[in-house]
Amino acid sequence: MSRIALITGATSGIGRATAEAFADLDFRLILCGRRQERLDELQERLSQQTAVTTLNFDVRNWLEVDDAIRSLPEEWQAIDILVNSAGNAHGLSPIQDGSPQDWDMMIDGNVQGLLYVSKAVMPGMVERQRGHIVNLSSVAGKETYANGAVYCASKAAVEALSAGMRLDLTQHGIKVTNIAPGAVETEFSVVRFKGDAERAAKVYAGFSPLTPEDIADTIVYAVTAPAHVTIADMTILAGAQAAATTIYRK
Template identity: 50%
Template sequence: MLSIQNQIVLITGASSGIGAACAKVFANAGAKLILAARRLERLQELADEVSKNFTTDIHLVQLDVRDRTAVESAISTLPPSWSEIDILINNAGLSRGLDKLHEGDFQDWEEMIDTNIKGLLYLTRYVVPGMVKRDRGHVVNIGSIAGHQTYPSGNVYCGTKAAVRAISEGLKQDLLGTPIRVSSVDPGMVETEFSDVRFHGDSDRANKVYQGVKPLTPDDVADVVFFCVTRPSHVNINEVVLMPVDQASATLVNRRN
């Protein structure tokens, strides 16, 4: 297993869910964490919790990945001791709405495209050149089963995650000849704030998504991310699709009640 002791790990969307779970797994392994998200107070709470349980250095960045100028500034103004990023976890992403395409909300579309595709591209574009220069690094993109299988009313969200899958494949091809690794971790149902966000805070509707099902937890996904980055340096895990046992595809789910 490759040690990530003292490696610098940048996690976007780190304030909750899979991002927060990744922060804890990597802190436990002795990595140094750059945690980025829009909600600074949530980041601070996470940093306090991590610092209480693990001995690690943490640098917080309040960042909206949709803002290219802000991403450029965040990366270019990192303190020298934090600037050599070893692992980039592109986790920031969201789903908005569950409407038929011809009835979709334009603002929902913009938010998903700007966060899930363009935000991921901005981070990758500003971080990976440093990895190439230093001759080391690993990019992990958090995709989704939605990037493999389209489901009814998932149209644009599925489109953005299909883009993440294609971008991951393209980046791997473009980095051929370098030691930099690229992985895409694509989960099915994970119980996070995902459905709350999708349904604009309608908790009752969000809770029904997981009713009668034992979904994946953020920790389950973080474990897989950690597995990818700790393989021997000549091994690249291109893509992992993981789902709960109660889920067989994007639309086939076993509900116990």
């Protein structure tokens, strides 16, 4: 039977592209997100290729996460791959001017959300002595930049959690992969700038940014590597990008 993959943040960006790439591999898909209409659209389309079910919850709410994953029918419970793609950036300002509400959104979504979903899935993987967890960090987790301290801190936490998971879970036959994308054109900047599409577009102006499909390709590479190979950590930058905020634009 094909492997079962649970993907958070599946309704847009990297999560959506990963769902599409996994469908091409005939993985059975548990697609998770907050926007039910998008989940329904994805399920209808990808069900033409593979078995798909959906879960609607907010990763920041432990009770929602736990209830949703416990509600899976028995035939969906043996999750082989977890992709923690859900996350967000809110605001871009000096830390002294930052919004506590924005901080909560980033810490709760990027850190607690990853922990909550992983907590709901990891015990089953340990019991079965197999599995693969893919965490979406960021180049921002490796290199702090001005005006992004809290976002960078949240992604640095993902880096640390990936390393810690690997230390605790490898003995149980579970691989852990940390993926750190650079500049990827998604809804990321529109969310960060509170819906200001014009400002968001300037982030990607003058160069060719990464696409969600580029990152999905790296995730496929990681989860299809031979059993004796673990892709522990991978940073992917755009061709014109030398570092987190160093981009050579035309």
